[in-house]
Amino acid sequence: xxxxxxxxxxxxxxxxxxxxxxxxxxxxxxxxxxxxxxxxxxxxxxxxxxxxxxxxxxxxxxxxxxxxxxxxxxxxxxxxxxxxxxxxxxxxxxxxxxxxxxxxxxxxxxxxxxxxxxxxxxxxxxxxxxxxxxxxxxxxxxxxxxxxxxxxxxxxxxxxxxxxxxxxxxxxxxxxxxxxxxxxxxxxxxxxxxxxxxxxxxxxxxxxxxxxxxxxxxxxxxxxxxxxxxxxxxxxxxxxxxxxxxxxxxxxxxxxxxxxxxxxxxxxxxxxxxxxxxxxxxxxxxxxxxxxxxxxxxxxxxxxxxxxxxxxxxxxxxxxxxxxxxxxxxxxxxxxxxxxxxxxxxxxxxxxxxxxxxxxxxxxxxxxxxxxxxxxxxxxxxxxxxxxxxxxxxxxxxxxxxxxxxxxxxxxxxxxxxxxxxxxxxxxxxxxxxxxxxxxxxxxxxxxxxxxxxxxxxxxxxxxxxxxxxxxxxxxxxxxxxxxxxxxxxxxxxxxxxxxxxxxxxxxxxxxxxxxxxxxxxxxxxxxxxxxxxxxxxxxxxxxxxxxxxxxxxxxxxxxxxxxxxxxxxxxxxxxxxxxxxxxxxxxxxxxxxxxxxxxxxxxxxxxxxxxxxxxxxxxxxxxxxxxxxxxxxxxxxxxxxxxxxxxxxxxxxxxxxxxxxxxxxxxxxxxxxxxxxxxxxxxxxxxxxxxxxxxxxxxxxxxxxxxxxxxxxxxxxxxxxxxxxxxxxxxxxxxxxxxxxxxxxxxxxxxxxxxxxxxxxxxxxxxxxxxxxxxx
Numbered sequence: 001x002x003x004x005x006x007x008x009x010x011x012x013x014x015x016x017x018x019x020x021x022x023x024x025x026x027x028x029x030x031x032x033x034x035x036x037x038x039x040x041x042x043x044x045x046x047x048x049x050x051x052x053x054x055x056x057x058x059x060x061x062x063x064x065x066x067x068x069x070x071x072x073x074x075x076x077x078x079x080x081x082x083x084x085x086x087x088x089x090x091x092x093x094x095x096x097x098x099x100x101x102x103x104x105x106x107x108x109x110x111x112x113x114x115x116x117x118x119x120x121x122x123x124x125x126x127x128x129x130x131x132x133x134x135x136x137x138x139x140x141x142x143x144x145x146x147x148x149x150x151x152x153x154x155x156x157x158x159x160x161x162x163x164x165x166x167x168x169x170x171x172x173x174x175x176x177x178x179x180x181x182x183x184x185x186x187x188x189x190x191x192x193x194x195x196x197x198x199x200x201x202x203x204x205x206x207x208x209x210x211x212x213x214x215x216x217x218x219x220x221x222x223x224x225x226x227x228x229x230x231x232x233x234x235x236x237x238x239x240x241x242x243x244x245x246x247x248x249x250x251x252x253x254x255x256x257x258x259x260x261x262x263x264x265x266x267x268x269x270x271x272x273x274x275x276x277x278x279x280x281x282x283x284x285x286x287x288x289x290x291x292x293x294x295x296x297x298x299x300x301x302x303x304x305x306x307x308x309x310x311x312x313x314x315x316x317x318x319x320x321x322x323x324x325x326x327x328x329x330x331x332x333x334x335x336x337x338x339x340x341x342x343x344x345x346x347x348x349x350x351x352x353x354x355x356x357x358x359x360x361x362x363x364x365x366x367x368x369x370x371x372x373x374x375x376x377x378x379x380x381x382x383x384x385x386x387x388x389x390x391x392x393x394x395x396x397x398x399x400x401x402x403x404x405x406x407x408x409x410x411x412x413x414x415x416x417x418x419x420x421x422x423x424x425x426x427x428x429x430x431x432x433x434x435x436x437x438x439x440x441x442x443x444x445x446x447x448x449x450x451x452x453x454x455x456x457x458x459x460x461x462x463x464x465x466x467x468x469x470x471x472x473x474x475x476x477x478x479x480x481x482x483x484x485x486x487x488x489x490x491x492x493x494x495x496x497x498x499x500x501x502x503x504x505x506x507x508x509x510x511x512x513x514x515x516x517x518x519x520x521x522x523x524x525x526x527x528x529x530x531x532x533x534x535x536x537x538x539x540x541x542x543x544x545x546x547x548x549x550x551x552x553x554x555x556x557x558x559x560x561x562x563x564x565x566x567x568x569x570x571x572x573x574x575x576x577x578x579x580x581x582x583x584x585x586x587x588x589x590x591x592x593x594x595x596x597x598x599x600x601x602x603x604x605x606x607x608x609x610x611x612x613x614x615x616x617x618x619x620x621x622x623x624x625x626x627x628x629x630x631x632x633x634x635x636x637x638x639x640x641x642x643x644x645x646x647x648x649x650x651x652x653x654x655x656x657x658x659x660x661x662x663x664x665x666x667x668x669x670x671x672x673x674x675x676x677x678x679x680x681x682x683x684x685x686x687x688x689x690x691x692x693x694x695x696x697x698x699x700x701x702x703x704x705x706x707x708x709x710x711x712x713x714x715x716x717x718x719x720x721x722x723x724x725x726x727x728x729x730x731x732x733x734x735x736x737x738x739x740x741x742x743x744x745x746x747x748x749x750x751x752x753x754x755x756x757x758x759x760x761x762x763x764x765x766x767x768x769x770x771x772x773x774x775x776x777x
Contacts, residue, residue, distance in 0.1 A: 098189065155224060172225075194255065210245070431464060
């Protein structure tokens, strides 16, 4: 360690500067506190300066000169130590401070003992002599020496009895006592040195000066005697400061070594960090240059979300509109157009797999994510790669609150119906509060806060409020107790995942209700029958029932029972519906019990269709169907094609639940980023599980290589914005503009995060979404 500092003079200087900056404040505070305390204790006899006795005043003045003159520089030295200009002189400055104090303490102590205490003892001796009847003891003269008294070991003393006692006290007793008592002051000095972080070199210097000075005083003031006991005591008084200083010096040396070792470690780490930063900056500069080169190409790559058939139909429609044909030929062309649009719906899906395979300009994460989420899951395109993922067993207790056991909770077969041990209830006051909040907040209802006020039963209360608002229980003769049981079991069945939980389900229920009943002045509600609206609310409530917090692709990779049971197609969505209807096999929870066969089959079919449409792998098919409807009915550039879509109840319900399911993307920015952070955390938990099982980690689900900005930008570009753009033209038209614009603003905030090269969701949340200074259009 020493060689580092010897061979690197600049390192020693850096250490001194760093050490001073880290300890200057601490040392100055300790010194300041000790300075004030010292003034208080030494200033206690300040009143002696105003004594009527001239001798007392003179002695007090001498005392204060000895005590206070040495410490006058200390405040100034403390001030200097805090200046950046003198921070390198930290050790020297505080060494001088300690030496000033040492001189003040030791000299003040000796003066006090040899002068002030002598006066006190002298008076006491006179009082004692008078009390013993020796008032006239001053008349005779006595000679005390070793010749007259062989036992006398000190220098000769002569005088009256009173004078002999006074001289013995002054020349023998007090000097020996003073040098012993002042050892305590020397110890205080040596203990005080480490508190100020004085290094070993300067400690040695201070100890040498103090020991030499004190031993010089001991030799000068300690009484000369032939007494062996006094001689031994004098040797101890001389040796003790040296031994104590040596012990404290060794201890200080060990502390100093530890501090220097810590500094060397931090210095080495900082060097590595600086090196890494330089390399990072070089890489960043290279990336910027590469981006500039790519920007100079024709256009940045953008994923074509238009299906081949849709492109063909659009071109054919344009040809018919622009070509001068007879009315008969035009009608024939439009008939062909309509017939083509009725072909297999898969023809309306863009071939994501082919585009991703051929396109090299898309980064690997985005490519894998697009393939895993948007690509069709046909047999030929499905591969089971990676190790089989082991699934933990699920405890029957607390199924609602454990997402770690989520997959086991989902099960591969219908679960046994848990008995209703007590009749579920809800509080009318709380239900009224939730109902009021729904009507007040509308689209931006925060169901996470609803969970807080409902005892973590947001789905139960929000859905019950919908039934109350629209009087669905009366319309379909639903027993209130059965409804309460069903909603309780439904809420209870949602696991405690970060995102796919009962709060998300409640949010989708509210969003579905808003889109149907509030937009277009309730035009969509007027289009749907009461049974279809009822189906939409129930489908929203159950659409993620018992979601395990893992994706369909995860289940396929793991060869899970659910994947086998549902043939790798819409696995979770199929499970959500099946588990819900299995609950309703219990008469206490069957809200459809009083329905006749035909309406029951209709509502069951509608619920199944809506829930299955929430599968993201079916997303592009739905978008393709919407665009086909728009082209099929579009005439002369008019968006009259929306009429067909709006009048198709099943299409409306699919669009509504899809808009609601991804609706957090169009919530106000602060609510949106909360939902985003929750879904990202759920992704990371799946990634953690995949890592633990030595399986390939799914795109954007590795918390150790987080890139949340890129993840969300892809989500908006591939899913949210194209879908909202289409439905704004086909279904909701202008009334949907406000929601669509909020989604665009959130997208721009994610783009801003990506531009700032923020990858962590925590940094993105704090620096962009929760920062009102960041504004986008």
